[in-house]
Amino acid sequence: MAANFFGQIFRITTFGESHGPAIGVVIDGCPAGLSLSKEEIDHQLSFRQSGKSPYTSPRKENDRAEILSGLFEGVTTGAPIAILIKNHDADSSQYESIKDLYRPGHANFTYLEKYNIYDYRGGGRSSARETVARVAAGAVAKKLLAHFQIECAAFISEIGGISIRDQDLSNLSKLRKKIETSPIFCPDETASIQMIEKLEQIKEEQDSLGGIVSCAAHLPSALGDPVYGKLEAMLASAMLSIPASKGFEIGSGFAAARMKGSEHNDIFDIDLQGHVRTATNFAGGTLGGISTGSPLFFRVAFKPTSSIQKPQQTVNLNKEKATFQLPESGRHDPCVAIRAVSVVEAMTALVLADALLMNRNVKV
Amino acid sequence: MAANFFGQIFRITTFGESHGPAIGVVIDGCPAGLSLSKEEIDHQLSFRQSGKSPYTSPRKENDRAEILSGLFEGVTTGAPIAILIKNHDADSSQYESIKDLYRPGHANFTYLEKYNIYDYRGGGRSSARETVARVAAGAVAKKLLAHFQIECAAFISEIGGISIRDQDLSNLSKLRKKIETSPIFCPDETASIQMIEKLEQIKEEQDSLGGIVSCAAHLPSALGDPVYGKLEAMLASAMLSIPASKGFEIGSGFAAARMKGSEHNDIFDIDLQGHVRTATNFAGGTLGGISTGSPLFFRVAFKPTSSIQKPQQTVNLNKEKATFQLPESGRHDPCVAIRAVSVVEAMTALVLADALLMNRNVKV
C-alpha cells in the first residue's frame, strides 16, 4: 500500500534508503508563482545536519539539495518539485556484523515480519535518514507559508528530565533567535547548559537520553477541517510519523485531564485591536479542529536513541540468544530529539501548507 | 475539502448534525462474506449511550441502527454499508438564547470564521453526537477484526487526578469484563468508586472534569506501514479527531523523554512457544510503525467537558461582552472521557481494520 506520501493538496512523496545513492522527495501540488532557491533548502538542511555539534552524531552529512524539476527561472510553475539529496559517507560494511541480529528498539524485526526482506545497511528505509527529505520539503512549505505571513518554530523543551521555562510565544522571530543560538536548539540558556552537561555524561555512559520537542506557530483563524481533518489530527499524524516519537499533545495536553471545565475553557474577549481573542490558550490554538488565530502550540515526546554503544542482549534470526554491539563507526546521536527539532518544524510546515490550500475550497 | 472520511481501504464517511433528522455513516471497502446484524451494532451503540448512568448526560439517546445497504441475507456483499441513526429528543428551541454568543471551549467561533455560517442547534456538525456514527462503523470493523482474532478494549484510566493501577493486558476478555462492570468503564474497582465520588461532587459544582482513556489491542505482527503510514500515526490521527481530545501517547509515551536508551529498549527474547518477543513493552506494540505482536497500548487525554452549567464570561457576535449560561435542558456529561471510551475503541477498530486490509498488499 502506498504509504510514503503525506498531505492531500500540498502532497509529498519521499523515497530512498540510508545507504542508497540518494534520498529524495517529490512535492506535488505546490502552487505556481513562488520564488524558490536551492540555497533556501540547503539552509534548512543545515539545521538537521549532524556533525555540527558534539550532541548529534558525528557522521558528516553535508547535505545539499539538487532541484530536479518544478522551477523555471527561479519560480515554481505548478509542476511537481523533485529534490534529491545524495548520500555520502555511507560505509555499509560495518553493518555486516549485525545483520543477523534483531536490533533492540529498531525496526528490522518488524520489517522482516512484514516484508520478509530487509535492507539492513544503515537501517535502509526505516532509517531516520529519511527525514532529510521531509526537511527539504518543509523548506518549500515554509516559503509558501511565509508568503501568507504564517510561521512556525520548533525547539527543545526537555531533555533527560530538565525542562525549560515557559517561553513567550507572541514573537516567533525573537524566539527563533534564542533557539538558533543554542547548539541544541533550546531557547532557555540555563536549561540548555544543564542539558549539555547531561548529554556529555550520557555519552560517557555509552547510553542515550529522551526529550521533548515543542512547536509554536502563528497562523490566521479558519485553518483545519472538521471531524477527521482536524488540524490537531493532521499534526498528530505528522508527528507520530517521525522516527522515535512516542506522544503528541496540543495546548494543555495531558494536563487537561486534571483540570476543571471552568479552568480550562478559554474565555472569549475583545483585544485592543477589536478582534475576538481568548486571554488564555489552553486549547493550544484550535477549537473543533480549526485554528482560532491564537498561537498554535504542541509538544512531541521522543524516546531515547535506540542505538547505544553499550552492549545489549538480543536474539538472532535463528532465534538464538546473542549480544548486540553497535559497530564503533556507526555512532549515533545521544539524544535523537535534538535532530528532530528541524523535522518537527518541517512536518508542521507541511501540515499548515496543506491546511492553507484546503481552506481555499470551503466557501463559494 | 472532503474531510468527513477516515481510512483508505476500509473507509468511512460520516454525515449528519446533532439536531438534524439523523446521523449516518457509509462504510466503503468492507470485505464481502462477513455476517453482520443490526443487533451487533445496537449493542455497541448502547455503550456510548447517555442516560445510562448519572455520570453521562441525561439526554436520552436510545440509538438504534438502521442498515440501509451492503447486506444480503445477513452477510456483507462488498457493497457500501450505509447505517442511519435517527436523532430523537432534539429540542432546538433551547439554543435560541445562546445562538449569538461565542461558546467558551466550543467550535462556533471557528466554524463562523471558516464558513460564515453555523448550525447552532446542539452544535450542528461540530457536536460530539457525530461520534455515534463512528461507534456504528466501529462495530462493523470489530466484526472484521474478530474474524481474524484481533480485539481491542478501551477503558477509563484517569479522571480528575485519580489514576488506576496498571492493568494486566494479556487477557483482554477478562479486562473487558472488569470494564463493563463499572458504570464509568473503569476496570479498577477502587479507583472507579473514587472517581464516581469526584464526579458527583463536580456535578454539584456545576463544573466538569477531564480524564484519560487507555486502549489495548491484541493483534499479529506486521500491521501498519512505514514512514507516513505508521500504525501510531494512524492511531494518533484517529484519536485527535475525537472531540475534546488533547493528547495521544503510545507505550512509554511522554515518560520516554525521561528514560535512558538502555532502560527503554525492549530486549528481544524467545518465549516459551519459541516466538521472538520482548520481555518489556515500552514501545507499546510497534517498532518503526509496524506491529510487533506484543499488545498495542496507548492513552488519550480528554479535556474537561466545555459545556458547564456555571455561568461564564464571553462575547457575542457583535463583539460585546456577555454572559454565557447553558440552558437548563441542555445538560451535558460531567466528564466527556467516559462516553469517549466507546469512541476510542471504535476508532481503534477502524484503524486496525484498515491496517489489516492494507497489509494484504505488501508482498507478491
Added chain:
Amino acid sequence: MAANFFGQIFRITTFGESHGPAIGVVIDGCPAGLSLSKEEIDHQLSFRQSGKSPYTSPRKENDRAEILSGLFEGVTTGAPIAILIKNHDADSSQYESIKDLYRPGHANFTYLEKYNIYDYRGGGRSSARETVARVAAGAVAKKLLAHFQIECAAFISEIGGISIRDQDLSNLSKLRKKIETSPIFCPDETASIQMIEKLEQIKEEQDSLGGIVSCAAHLPSALGDPVYGKLEAMLASAMLSIPASKGFEIGSGFAAARMKGSEHNDIFDIDLQGHVRTATNFAGGTLGGISTGSPLFFRVAFKPTSSIQKPQQTVNLNKEKATFQLPESGRHDPCVAIRAVSVVEAMTALVLADALLMNRNVKV
C-alpha cells in the same frame, strides 16, 4: 477497496441497492454558502425518471430526494450533504426464477466471481438504479457551477443508427430548450421522430437499441490539471463508470485518427472581444488537459440494453445450459442511452465542480 466514491475535493460517495430500502449519496466537500432546495434536486431526478414516456422503462420511480444533512436555513454549511432517495415499486419475488442463471450482458457473473455473493434482486448494487444518486449529487454540483456561470447540457445524438445534425453549441439555454421538448432528449426534431419510430419497432421485437449521448459545457479557461488530472481523463473515467457505456471521445475523437495535423490544429485567433480563441474546436475544449474556454464537447457510446424480453441462451450456476427469460414484470428501457442523458449531465457537473475547486489551489 473503497470504490464507491468519485471526486477529490467535491467528493461523492453513493450507496444502496436496487431493491433495498433506499439509494443515497453523501457529498463531502461542497462549499458553504450555496442556497439549495429539495425541489431543485427533485427537478433533476424527474429527467432521469422512467415511466415518463413509452421509451423508457414503465417501472414507476417517483423519486423524491430527502436531504438529511448539510443545510441550515436553506444554505449549505460546508458539512457533508446526505441525500436519500427511497426505493418504491420493488417487487423482488419476480427475480426468484432467474436467480440461478448467469444473465447475458449483466454483472451477476463477475460479481459472483469477485465476491462469492450477489444480491440478485433487481441487480442489487450493479443496477443502473444507482445512478439516481449521481443525478441527485449532480443537481448540487450544478448549483455550484451556476454560481460561477458554468453550465452543461447532454442530449441524445444517435439511436439505432440515426444521427442528429450538428448542433449550435454557442447558446446552451436554447439548446436545452430543444432537448427538453423531445421525449427522448434529442434536440433534432426530425431525427427525434425517426428514433421514436425505431424505438417502437424494437419494443415489438422484444429487443433493444444502442445509442450515443453528447454533452457540451460552457466554462472558463484553466480548469483541469496536467498529466493524470487532465479534464478529459476525469471525464472519461466519469463516463465509463456509467452502466452500459462503451466509449468516450472528446472533440474530434476517433475521427482525429484520419486527419492531418494541418487540418486538426485549431488555429489561435483574436475574437471580437479581443480574447484569444480558436476558430475551429477539434480539440473539444481542452489543450494539455486544461480547458481553453471554448465549449467543452464530448460523446459517450452506450450499448443496447442488456435486459431484453426475447429469450436468450445461457448457463446456470451449476454450469448447465439454460434459457434466460426476463420476467414480464421486470420490463426495461428499450434504449438505455435515453435515461443516461441525465446521468451524463450529472457526472459532467461533478467533474467540473471538482475541477473548479481544485483550480483554486494552483497559484499563490
Added chain:
Amino acid sequence: MAANFFGQIFRITTFGESHGPAIGVVIDGCPAGLSLSKEEIDHQLSFRQSGKSPYTSPRKENDRAEILSGLFEGVTTGAPIAILIKNHDADSSQYESIKDLYRPGHANFTYLEKYNIYDYRGGGRSSARETVARVAAGAVAKKLLAHFQIECAAFISEIGGISIRDQDLSNLSKLRKKIETSPIFCPDETASIQMIEKLEQIKEEQDSLGGIVSCAAHLPSALGDPVYGKLEAMLASAMLSIPASKGFEIGSGFAAARMKGSEHNDIFDIDLQGHVRTATNFAGGTLGGISTGSPLFFRVAFKPTSSIQKPQQTVNLNKEKATFQLPESGRHDPCVAIRAVSVVEAMTALVLADALLMNRNVKV
C-alpha cells in the same frame, strides 16, 4: 492540486520537464519480493525510444533508467522505487524564437491561463517526454503482472485511414512477435507497409497523421471494482491522460450504438475446460466493470502530431497575429500514435497492477 500521481495501491508519481536535468517516477506500493533489474526497465524504454526508425522523431533519446531506491540485492523491498531517466540532447536555445507565440494544438496557451508561468523549453512539463516515466513504471508493473500470469500487448491498428485486419487475441506472445517485427508496431504486415508509405509521404508534406492504438490483455476474472472503480473507467482515465489521445472505447465501443441487444449480449457458455465463458466478446472483457476472464480489448484514438514543420497562423502573447514556424532542429514524430504504443501498454500495466492488488481486499 496534486495531479501527478496515478493509482491507489500501486501508485506512481512522476516529475520532470522536457529540458530539465531528468524525468523521474516514484512507485509507491509495489509489493516486496519481486526481482527487478535496470535492464528490464531499459528494455521497455527502448520501445518508446525515438530515433530508432524514420517514423518517429530523430531526437536521440538513449534513455537509461537509474534505480535510486526500493531494491535490495535485486529484489523489491516494499519501499518506494524511484527511477530517474536523464535528459540528453536538450538544446533549449531553439525554443527562443517561438517562446512568445501560442503554439497551435499545444498546451502553452492553457498553462499560461492556469499558472501565469510556462517553461517553454521543449514544452516543459506538458511535453510527451513525461511519458518516459510511465514506461519505466510500466516495466515494474509488468514484472508484477508476469508473476501472476497477466500480460498485455498494445499495437498500431490504424494510421492515416489504413486499418489492420482483426487480430487473433488468444495468443499474446505470438501477437507480440508480429508487433515487434514491425518498425511501427503494427502486427498486420500488409497494412504496416501501406502505413509506412503514408508516413513517408506526410513527412514530405511537412504534415502529420493521426492513428489508433489497440491493446489486449489476458487476465483472470474478478479484477476491477464496481461503480466508480470499474476497470474500463480506470483504463479510460489512464488512456485520456496520454498526450494527444482523443478517445477510448472498450470491446464493441462506438459500434455498440448501432447494435441490437440480441446481437450485443455475449451469450454464456461452457468451454472445453468446463469454465463459464462467452463465445463472443463484444463486452471487451468486462461486465459491470469487473473482468470476465475473456481477453480485455480496447482502442485509443490519437490526433495527428500537433508539431508540424509547415508554417501555421497563430497569435503571440501580445495578441498580435503571427506565423508559427517550428525550428528545424525541433523535429517531431510524423505520427504520435507510434510512440504512444509503449505508453498505452505501460498505462494498461499500471491499471491492471493496481486492480490486481485492490482485488486482494474484497473478501474476508
